[in-house]
Amino acid sequence: MHSRHLSPLSRALLSLVVGVALLAASGFTGELRNYQGAQVAVYLVAIASIILLTGYSGQISLGHGAIMAIGGYGAALSFTLWNFPFEIALLFGVLVGTVGGFILGVAAARLSGPYLAGTTLALAVGLPSIADQFHLLGGEQGLNFDIGDPPRWVVRLEGSDFTQYKWFFWIATVVALIALWAITNLLHSSYGRNWRAGRNNSVAAGLAGINVAKGKVLAFTVSSALASLAGALFALLLGLVTPTAFPLSLSFAIVTGAVLAGVGNLAGSIVGGVVLVAIPEISGALTTHLGDSQKVSANLPGLVMSALLILVVLFMPNGLRIRKFKRAKKTT
Amino acid sequence: MFIDTLLIGISSGAIYSLMALALVLVWRSTRVVNFAQSGQAVLSTYIGYEISVSTHNYWISLPLAILVGAILGSLVDLLFMRLLMGRANSGPIAEIAPVIATLGLLGLIQSFVGLIWGNAFLHYASPLSGKGFSFGTHTIPFSPQNLFIVVASAVVLAIFGAIFKYTDLGLALRASSFQPEIAQLAGVRVSRVRNIGWAFAGSAGAVAGAVITPTSTLSPNSLDLLFVSGFIAAVIGGLDSLVGAVIGGLVLGVGFAFILQYIGGSVTFLVGFIILMAVLLARPRGIFGHKVNRRA
Amino acid sequence: MKSGLEVQDFSVDYGAIRAIRDLSFHIVPGELVAVIGSNGSGKSTLIRALSGLIAPKQGSASWNGISILGKKPEDLVRQGIVHVSEGKSVIPELTVSENLALGGLWRKDKLDVAIATQESLAIFPVLASRLNQRADSLSGGERQMLAIARALISRPQLLLLDEPSLGLAPLIIEQIFVAISHLQNQFGLTVLLVEQNAVSALKIADRGLILNLGELVKAGTPADLIADPELRTAYLGF
């Protein structure tokens, strides 16, 4: 990760350049690609939340889909109930998700591996049902989060053919870049170093005066902030939230993405996001090739994704990336 | 009313116990939570379904499905877990590698099942009636198939209990899970014993799948929620404890039945989550779990 | 072909650390040899490599002319080589009788397992009255006795003992060492005893090897070793 050697300012500049380039590129791609680009950005943020939690703090969550749901519902609720503008609604979603994540994180810090996995799994299955119980949350119909057409200033800037999907892509990309930039800075601060110290050896870190439990809670909270941001963006792309929009498979998918990215590597979340969006697309094309049967089209993406996941865990534990020379050298 | 709910709770609790038992057996032998368990169980249930369709006999398909479950469990250990344990054992991935790999295997098995049998709901029929017993005019929701579920689970649990407590194999299984190195130095072939643990776990999951499926439908994901319940039950009981798995399963089954009856179905897992949280905050290693690190 | 335990040019590594370096020695059948060394000198490493728990980097080791390298501990047990590991190697969750039974699980001759069990209980009678208690209810000395008793039920020819005196009171150590000596004299066992407690170990040993930082410093009879004032101050600690 080159950004390790960059100052916060130059990281900000880098993000800005990448952002402008991506936004400019959206002018040359079709509607589908723009929508997929926005999806990549959402997954990227969600995957970063897992990488932060697992790679940098050694905790595991199979329930981050539920935290995404909190963010999505928070955003949609403030949008429909109080008519918040969508930018503020997104932030409100993050606020709610962060508070929820903090509460969960306090409990999580006491639990070890499989117990934490079990608890978060139960949360992923159980939480969406809250929506059915409260009229306020819209029941099975869910809540509307349709932000409408792009605002006038954008249209004036970009011309009248500026579409909604392109607008989604812009929002998701900008938000994802800001989030990634903020997290990278955080990880290079003393907080980030403490997390890693606690991750690698909690006894030694404890002796060195680092409060491991506090670091874990903080990591879970920040991770939840990211996940709820991803959830709010996800809801924005869908135009609504429903109890079924955040299934268990979403929780599994983002963990998969994090593994493909390399769990210790924040920059890899881009790879993870791209793969999560590309695999259904590629298997779709493959299915057409194989005669377009219902059985194949429904199951090929899962098959490919699972096989890839297993292969990566077994043979590329650092994720899907070109091995660096430094790493390749044998340490004796 | 109370008795009806209790009976239904025991019937589903028995299934959770079997699933929890499968997880505990693997956890004790390999220190891995096997997320592929519900996939293994569903695949053996599909094979049971195939056999029952071609033989028109549920009673032939049931033991064969259990056998397939055992073989599958053994194969997953031999072909998959050993490779995994030998590889992804360092770096940030190490802690989550078993979870991820077994989740991957789950996806692989379920997609494979979907490719072969499709995703439509199938009916794996049992000759036992799914209609509740009647007493005069009163019909309770507890059916002969439910009764069979309870009996079959009790028999399986009793057989496992007897094996563990009274046989040489059981002693070897317990020793290998508590202190593999000492067991090895005493001459126990630990990896072979471990493999038998996986086979037992696979067969317990297969029993669960094959006896519960006649009460609903069969699809690649049809045992997922059952697995989640089994996992919650196992964690509540303490992943190490066979008795804990059984009690955890029954408590959860009865608890869920009462929630379903008096609050509503959609919140069951939310309440499950809350119960789980409460138990773990009081006892971070479950009710029957060992508090101390046994390697210490 | 040499009978007994023959170890030649033996080296064991942990990553970059060489814990045992070019060690060679020979134990004839029926002999009780003590390996003396301070904490961290490589005693456990040596014994673990001989019982198949870890693989040596270099060298050879054979028992009665047959190489014992590259074999799993459970296979070596079947060839009569039994390792009682450091720190009261019993399974606390099992009862005393279950711990004993473990040593005979692999054996076909169940009658002889029963006889061996009776013999072991005769050597350590305190265990006989505790058969149905969990092993974690035993005292440290009783656990060490249980660990040795379990090994005996496997009918070993070569017994590898790792610091049986560790953490025990002098009176108990005395009792256990008398029993070990008895095993050699009465049953003709070959014993490799690894110890920090040089006084107790050299009292019952036929020969002693002094190990320091993984290397052999000196080998000789207990009388020779004790007679050397330099060795006494530097390695034997008395």
Ligand SMILES: Nc1ncnc2c1ncn2[C@@H]1O[C@H](COP(=O)(O)OP(=O)(O)O)[C@@H](O)[C@H]1O
């Ligand atoms: N698993 C291990 N990994 C790395 N080094 C080890 C390991 N076990 C022991 N060592 C090192 O090898 C050396 C010898 O250790 P050991 O054989 O346990 O000594 P002893 O039994 O004589 O106290 C020590 O320096 C110790 O730190």
Ligand SMILES: [Mg+2]
């Ligand atoms: Mg030692």
